[in-house]
Amino acid sequence: MYHAIKKKDLQALLDILNQSHQCVGPLVSEQTLKYSSISKLSQLPLGYSDQQQPGEYRLNYNSQSSYYFSITTGAQGVKPWLFKPEQKLWSVNKQNGSIEFNEALSEQKPLAIVGLRACDLAALKLQDQHFLQQQYIDPYYAQHRENLFIVAVNCHRSVDTCFCASTGDGPEVKNAYDLLLTELEQDFVIQSGSEAGRNVLEILSSRIPLHIVTAEQEQEKQQGLDKASQQVRRIPDRPVAQLLSHRLNHQQWNRIAQRCLSCGNCTMVCPSCFCHKEYDEPALDLTGSTHIRQWDSCFTAEHSYIAGFHFRKETRQHYRQWLTHKFAFWHEQYGRSGCTGCGRCISWCPVGIDVTEELELLCQEPSCYVDG
């Protein structure tokens, strides 16, 4: 059973979450959306919506709009909060003739994230598979992941770069959440998806009125989802993984390399990419150093440097690595494609390379390609 709450009453939810959690939400910052600390409803981007095209991102503002969650995505979702762009792993100190290693993890308030979309929740599941693999748990990722409280939001609109409908990951939230909001003209539909969610909903019900969802509200919710499902981009309806892995010498890779900058922006914004590298920062007094992990990308030279040899030197190979990992080899690794259709790699690519278009060209019928 779902409930509806008045829009202004979302403040009560923020209050509850802020008591026990560090609460972050989608705020407008420097002409885009960025998940940042939030305690007041008025911080949410009321009236803002996004417009995205290959290589283009803009926010529009409509003072008449009653919607808080009309911006679909910014450059990042929840990834930087769990798999941090820069993470201190440990430090080492020389003391009285011995060396001492120190763990860099420190006690922190649990995290609550408000506003996460279906594509990002699906990508979160992919990151979980990678960072929480059986006995190989990444403690830095796990720190915030274990007690993460998720308030997901169903999309009531999509932008031109979204293709979550064709990957099957959205626009309706399907993966595990604690609370789920669907924004209507006047209200939010709120539903719980976990024990923690039910508890918060219960506290919420003691502070604000929860209404039973009416048939009209249910219909309005469905209309929003239907609207968001109408997307202009899609993954080709062909066995993409097999086709790609047999077309490693397709001419299209060369054509892409004419445009691609090997800048790595696509991998940096992709919510499922997990590559990283590590380095040391020695202290100036030479008594120790800090070991740091940072986001890496298969578009860097170092990424393919092994035993004195770069095995992927050219942009053509970099791009091929990215696309085939995402859409072909991820299946072997994690049982599905590594793409959840968020469209970020299309919007934030400085030259506007569109993965859906490239897949279309690469996976066309055999008569249209030359494999050499």
Next chain:
Amino acid sequence: MMDKPRIAVHKFASCDGCQLAFLNMGPELLELANHVEIVHFVEAGMVAPDAEVDIAFVEGSVSTEEDIERIHAIRKLSKQVITIGACAGSGGLQALRNLADGEQWLNELYPQPQYIQSLNNTHPVKDYIKVDFEVWGCPVSTQQIKQVVTSLLLGASPLQSKDKICLECKRQQRVCTLVTIPTTGTPKELENRQKACLGPITAAGCGALCPSVGRACYGCYGLADNAEPAALARRFEGLGLVSKAIAQKLLLFHSHEDALRRAAENMSETQEAFNGQ
């Protein structure tokens, strides 16, 4: 412990900005002095240009006959030679004159050119001697200098990442100046739509300084690994920039880099860009 390593900081044709990266360490410079002996660093008051050293830092490009002799002498006196900055690394801003007729410029700019002794072209240090390590930047940062010096003191090779600025920019969650179209703000901010940022071809190291204040990267840290300047130039054309402006952008700091020259030369009107005015 072995004797403290001896270091020297030499200056060639440059603005002195990179040497400041040492001085800007402030009190940390004193800490550094506990571990090294600074024997030659004119800006800090130590003058011993002919001393043998373990590490010689060289700022500036080679621009005169005397510079050529001096750089060879430094190589002989130093176990390791490390260039700091754009000028030493690729010739820097002043290498723009290599694209023009140096003698003609000299005659046009100076009332009594006979007193000026300079080579027609200015060159990066590596054109004359073997360089052991290059620190890029215009200027280099204190952070980079600390990284290099501490690594060498600990016997490790310094980090040499020539990843693109874009990675640093994204790790800091900066908004991309090349992609984002501002829709709110002052009229001036609104005018600034999709700036021609050189981050996608420029080597990291500055921490994406310019994009972090909403400006496009000018490319001062030099060419990144596997950079694609020609593809970026085509993107800039799409933003409405004329070839001349694009060529000027590409060549501003590192005109001595072959890849940048080739990309710029492929743009029509390039000749005009530097000779026409």
